[in-house]
Structures are given as C-alpha cells and as structure tokens.
Amino acid sequence: MKKRFAYILPLLALLAASCKKDNYDPPQARLHGRLVYQGQGIPVEYNQVPFQLYQFGFGKVGPVSNTTFTQEGTFSVLLFEGDYKLTVPNGQGPFLWKKLPDGRPDSIAIKISGDQQLDLEVTPFYMIRNVNMSAASGKVTATFALEKIVNGADGKNVERVNLYINKTAFVSSGGDYSIASSQKNAGAITDPASVSMEVTVPALVPAQSYIFARVGLKLQGVEDMIFSPVTKINL
C-alpha cells in the first residue's frame, strides 16, 4: 500500500505540473469595430458577410479567423498579440472594398497588442436614409429614402426592397429571421427619395406587444443586402 502511494504521488505531481507547462494562455487581445461610411454604420445580414484575418509565418495557407459581421455590421475577435492582415473576400458585402491592381481584395495591416478598435471604412452601393417605422391597426409601415452612393461603372441598380418583421431582434430574410415580409420591385419604386412600404403583422404565438422590423435593399448582381438598423416597434 505504501509502495503504491509512493508511485502515485509523484505521478500526480507530474501531471499537475505538466498541465501548466503544456498549455498556452488563451488569446486575450480583442479586436473590434464596425463597418462605416462617413461615420454611419452599415447594417448587413446576420452571418452572411464574412471577413478574414491572416497571420503569416506559421506554415499553412488560409485565414486564422473566418467569421462574419453581425447584423449591425460590427465584429469582435479575440486574438494573440502579433501582426495580422484583415480583408473582406471578393464579391462579399453590399459595398466596395479596396482592391489591388490585379483584382484581388486589398488588406489592412493590423498590429495587435491589447484591445483595439478598428472601424472599417467602406463605400456602400446605396444607403438607406431617414427610416421611419410605425405600427397602426395591425400593420407596420416604413418610409425611407434610397441614396445612390456609387455611381459610374461600379454602380449597381436596385432589384427590390423588402420590409421584414420578426419576433426577435434578428431580422432578415431567412427562415428564423422573419415572420412576415413585403416586397417592392424596382419597377414599383417611383421616387427613390421617398419609398413607403407596409406589412401586415400575423398572429403572434405566444403573444407579445412589440415587434422588430427593418428594411432590406437588394441590388442587381450583389448577393448581400443592405439593411436599415433594427427598430423595435410597440404594437
């Protein structure tokens, strides 16, 4: 019995010690920020617009972080300290990202040491301005203006606008993200400076006295939509 203990104790001590030796501290430096255009945030669709962080010198190709912006257009990652590059892949997002002469997306070099805020200045194809939402007699009404930001060869035309409503604060087109929506195609928009849409609120089960809504703008040839901020409306 005594002999057995004599083995076990040093073994346990070794195990306890090795735990500390073998493990890195978790990444602790936070990099966070949002997509902005002239100081105004750009909301996008939840889990659809990605950004990538690269760190060089570890032998493998590929991003170390490959995540998406939140629906408010913000991001936040925990990183080890070091040098990184951040980019948005080609063809992602309802905005123009700087490109290199050969067509590959440009990147931003970031030196991480401690917490850091980094706002990403981009040029959206359009902006949704002056959004006004209200609810009356079982309907949500939205009025807003569409302002074309990118003109010329890179400019895109409107395909449609949608008004989405949902029971939770996640609002976009997907299955869990809208309980009802209405749509207006480009042809039905007579004056982009003043668009008005409404959607009927369906029966809410279980009942709740408020609803979340936002407007989405789909452009021709761009997969991701531009959104207005999520608004909570009391019914």
Place this chain on the structure above:
Amino acid sequence: MKKIFSIILLASMFAGGCKPESEFLTVDPTNILNNEQAFNDPALVLSMLANFYNRQSDFSTVKNWESMADFSESFPSQNGGPKSIVERNQWDFGAWSTWDYTLIRELNLFLQRLSAATKLKDDEKKRFAAEGRFLRAYYYFEMVKRMGGVPLVLEPMTWDYKGDPTYLQHARTTEAAMYDFVIAEMQAIRNDLPADVNVKSRASRGAALAMECRAALYAGSIAKYGGLTPSVSLPGGEVGIPVAKAQDYYTKSLAAAQLLITGTAGTYGLYKRNADLSENFAALFYDKVSNPESIFIEDFKLKSGKVHGFTQVNQPRFGAEEEEGGRINPSLNLVQAFEKLDNTFGPLPIKDGAGNPIYYNNQTDIFAGRDARLAGTVMLPGTSFKRRQVDIWAGYVLADGSVITGDDRGSQKTLPGQTQPVQVVGFDGPIHGKEFTAQSGFYLRKYLDPTVGSGSRGTGSEVPFIRYRYAEVLLNAAEAAFELGQTGVAAGYMNQVRERAGLIVPLGAGDINLGRIMHERRAELSFEGHIVFDQKRWRNAHVLWDGVPMNEADLLSNIGSPAKHNTQPYSLWPYKIHHPGSPTHGKWIYRIIKSPLVTGTNRFRLGNYYSFINNDIRSNNPKIVPNPNQD
C-alpha cells in the same frame, strides 16, 4: 578428432543451407503479386478494375438515403441527424465536395502498368485500357461538376525525396478544359468498348456516348447561362465557360445522343413492359432482366456482400420486414408538380371554388388524371407496396371540423356516439415528429425493391443504382436540340419520354422552352442525383432556393414555373370524415400542412455554385486558386 569432425560437419551443413549472400533477401513473397504477375492475367486485371468501379462516387445514391432527401423535394423522417436538412437555412460551402487524388493516381498507375504488360491479348488490353480511361474521366467529370476546374493529372506522380514538392503541384485547369477532356476521352475510347446492351455494370460504348452527351450538355449550359451570375467566375477560367463555346458544346451533346439513339452502341430503348404505366415506371428501376433502358449502373448482388439497404430504410413502416422504414417522405411540392394529362399544371384539388373541402370516395381519387410517373416515384396514400396497402391517414374530422387523432401509429380512441375505441390514425402515420411514419403524407417508391426479403437487414436489396439511362439521353438530346434552335426535334424526343408516362397529348415545337425542359427533368429524374447539378448548370439554383420562407399561397401558385421558389417541404394529410347520417360520412378530405419541424429555409448562395476547396488542400498546393464568393 571427434570434435573437429563435428565442427566440419556443422560448418558444411551451414554452407549447404545458405544461398549466396547476395541473394539472401531476395525471396518472392507468397501473399503479394508483383506488377508483372498481376498484369498478365485478364482475371486479375478485371479484379483491379472492379475495385476502381467500386470507388467511383455519386451524389444521391441508394447507398446513402440522406443524400436523396435534400432540396425540399422530400422530408427526412428521422429524429436527429438528417432532420437538420429542414432545420438549417443554408448549405455549407463545402457541401458536395470531393477530392480523391488517390483514386486518380491509382488509375494513372493502372494505365501505365497496363500499357507495359506483355502477355495480355491485344483486344483484352485495349478494352481494359478503355475502361481505365472511362473511370478516370467519370471521376474527373464528378469533380468538375462539384469543384469546377481541378488539376488535370494524367500520369502517376512520384516523390523524389529531394525536399522540394513544387514539381508535384499542379494548378487548376479551366472548367472548359475539364469538359473538353471528358468529351475527348469518350470519343477516343468508345470504339474500344463493346457495343453491347447487356454490358451495364462495366463501361460500354453506350455508357461512353451517354457520358459524352451529358458532359457536353453541362458545359454548354454553363457557357450559355453563366451570364446570369457574372460573379460566379474566375479570371483564369477555373470556374465559368465563355459564352461563345455554348453552341459547340450543344452540337457535340446532340451528336453523341443521336449516335446512341440511332443504335450505333446497341439497341437501347425505353422500358415498356407493363401496361400499368406507373408500375412500369417503378419497374424500370428494379427489373434487372436485360432492361433495355439502363445504360450504365452500379450493380448489387444478393449473397455476394454487395447489397444495399435502400428498401429497408424506405419501405412503408406498417408491415415492414424490419423495424424501420419510411425515411424519405416526398414533399407536396414535388407531388403537385407532376402534370395533368392535358399537359397543364395545377394544385391537387382540395377545396372547391367556395373554399369548402372536396370529398373523395377513395384516397387515391385526388391523384387521378396525372402523369403516371407520380405514382411510380411516390407511394401515394391508398396505394400498395408488396401487396400491402399503405395505411396513411391523419385522423377523423367530425361534423364541426374538429379532428380526432392519436400520437402513435394506429392508436385507438372512442369516437363520439360510439362505445368501442377504433383506430384513429394510420399505421403509417402521418404523425409530426414520429420517425418512420409518412410525415409528409407520402413515402418514396422509386428504387424500392418489391422482392421478398429486400427490406430486411440480413438480406438487403440488389436493385442497381442507374447512373445513365436512355430516358435521360432523350431529355439531354431534347435540351441540346432546343438550345440549338431545333425545337421540333426537341419536342419529338420529349414526347417519347412523356408518352411512356401517359402524357399522350404531344407537345408541339412551339411548346418547348427551358422551363418545360427543367420541369420534365424534375418529373422524370427526381431522386436520381440530377436536381442539384441541373439547377447549378442553369444558374437557377439561387432563384429556386432563395431562402425566403414559403406560405400556402406561394406553394399553390406558379406550379411548373422554373422561377417558383422551393425552400420548404410541405405535407398533404388525408383525413376521414366521421359524420353519421351525412352523405359525406366515411369519405376522405385532404389538408395542406407544414410540419412544425420545418424551421429552416433552403438558401443557395452564389458561393455554393462550386464547392469549397479546403484550406488544407490549398496549403499543400498554393497554386490552387479558391472558388469565388466563399469566405
């Protein structure tokens, strides 16, 4: 003296027992054949080929029912696992990807060693080489469908141990070059393959023509419709084909199809052996006796170790031969898409003009007057399998419209005005969330084997998986002809396929458009692994699966239109009327139901058009450019 003698004796014994030192380690193994031995016996070469045939991959195959259950064409009746098909909102970028360069290398080695073989007869050698090249092209075709252009490696590469792997790293070829390769290989080898209709599980001239026809059609439509999604392309052409090439590909596709149709590869034809057109359509998949329709199949054989359990997992649960079944439940979306016999589309008649339910005497009456392929593809309520009627009904509807039903298969309750409990729900369901029951109101019929024992785990089924069949060649020919402006020719080919399905009112040249062709392929080829690749090449997948939830009005409008979105599977449940004294007592009504389990919507993103090439592959070979629109 005696000692010396014994030493000499011992030494001489050793000397005699040993080979020369130089040969000491060169002993032929007794359990491994070397290349020379293996490639000099036709039976051994065939066994190597058998291994390669076995390793080809298909999407949507009878070996894996989950791969058939997606795309809102059906509802997966299982708790956990594949149920996530209806819970997720989008496909992973890595979905459908394949990257088996081990198979490619071994095929290349096979071809190299075969050409060095000395003792095989010339005609044997030619056929084996053609089969090896057929299988290599088959896999490259499978890769290009999913990944776009990939490194086209045609010789076995060997590592030189010098530490620099760059000479082994090949860049991706263009997507067009991949299709050109498949087409050119098929043209080169087809005359070395037997023109025999009965060669089905090995490469034949018919299989080569069918593959050429399909590959050229795919390339043609990617070229023509690539403009609809301009961002799905790469500057180097690894993804996307220039529009100028479309005409040429369609011409090649039509030519290959016509060679096959005119009988140069043997007399293939549509399967028409049964006067009951629905039974006939179902039988074309299980009848193995010199079936004139199948061209190239993956064969299975009872008691050989190569059987599959597709019937076992999909048979009707009531009276099944095993304690399972009913996995794939086709959706109402698919069921209602089958045409009426006057070539028009329409929802199943559930309500009359005033919104009152329509009462049916028999459960099957509602499906009357439709395309015979419906009952050949889907097991409808009230029809039979293995001479046992499927028991699909959801409960009793009382006079006041309320429903009496149970939450277990065939459960019993007492109806108002009665004293004895009676069965209030079918032994095959449907019951929400109850696996094995027909939760969408339907079971799958296609590929189910009516042989006794096919549904039991110990026996399994030997129904083959058909990779190429004559009806598809006809539809390929029709599509290629339509794209080349020969609408009359296209109508002719389509009418042959439609006539077999009971649609005897022929389509005229003016009726043919891409929407018709899309619809025809869905009706004829559903659950055969075509839908995702077809929608991808037409660049219609992001329209069809747009991620927008469906409602009932959506479901019932625009049936047959290619732009109709199809993001959530719907159900159709039969109910029995309990209203003693009323003329409707005992009749059937139907209700459209959306299962509460369907919480997700299918969204096909632009990045799904080509599968993700993962970072490991790209780390090992930096020459590989990533596919577009993926993060």
